[in-house]
Amino acid sequence: MSDLEPDFGAFVAARATSLLRVAYLTCGDETEAEDLLQTALERTYKNWDRVARYDNPDAYVRRVIINAVINRARRRAILNIIPMHSPPETSVRASDPDLFHVLMDALRTLPPRQRAVIVLRYWEDLSETQTAEVLGCAVGTVKSQTSKAMAKLRSALGRETLEGAIKDAHA
Template sequence: MSGGAEDDFGAFVAARATTLLRLAHLACGDRAEAEDLLQTALERTYRNWNKVRHDSPEPYVRRVIVNTAISRARRRAILRMIPVRVLPDTPARSDDVDLREVLMDALRALPPRQRAVVVLRFWEDLSEQQTAQVLGCAIGTVKSQCSRALAKLRAALGEESVEGVIGHGRA
């Protein structure tokens, strides 16, 4: 890679690393694994930088993060069942100090594809079409996965908590 291309890549990483790390953390639910996911995504992006840099590189990196998170989750599921902490019987309130932890537990309990859809749609604020492009699927798949994920989150957290965290009218 030429010096200018390396400088471009370095500038991209410096500008977007925090946002991409947050996406990785939400996609996998673990800080250490999120760092590893981001490193893997940036490595793959670096290898393809000459192809990717002229387009918008961020969607490419997002797609690598989400696909890698899904692949790793599937691999772990094949090897062993992932234990999930039991969620409280009472719905969490938005003013509850533990809401973030409860929400992360509920996200971890979702299947990888549903978790990816929720993270891309509501935390990354991507449209259904953009989410479908990142995941390489149809818009209808995004809609159905989102609907199922929100139903599971509502069952785990309670209707008011989900609406308070994710927002109204975006299902």
């Protein structure tokens, strides 16, 4: 066992649930989310000696997850495959399962980067600056992607439903 394994194991034990939630919300499929998290953790472990020194190793893992989701979506788009998976039986955070299913269906219609911005901003409660760091983009890009995504969600769900879903996500 290397010196890095205990620290990495503690990190995974403490953060796996939160990171799995990010993976699920960005891809919309429970099995794919588990695969994405496993891939992200493998990549993180390979670089753990460097990542462990970061102020926020979570941001590194989130970025690996988001990049993997976007890359998979690009590959699917090239192959003209549109994934439409059903969400798991229970919601991640929403107390109203019907509202959660409606929200997940609407999230799946967003492009991967817009979906990632919404998940990081509203489920993970990251600031615009933190979201920009995770995604490796400018704060202005986060703002514009959030604005576009919220407009699409409002159009699909209606303002009251969307606001209720966002409040529910923070519950």
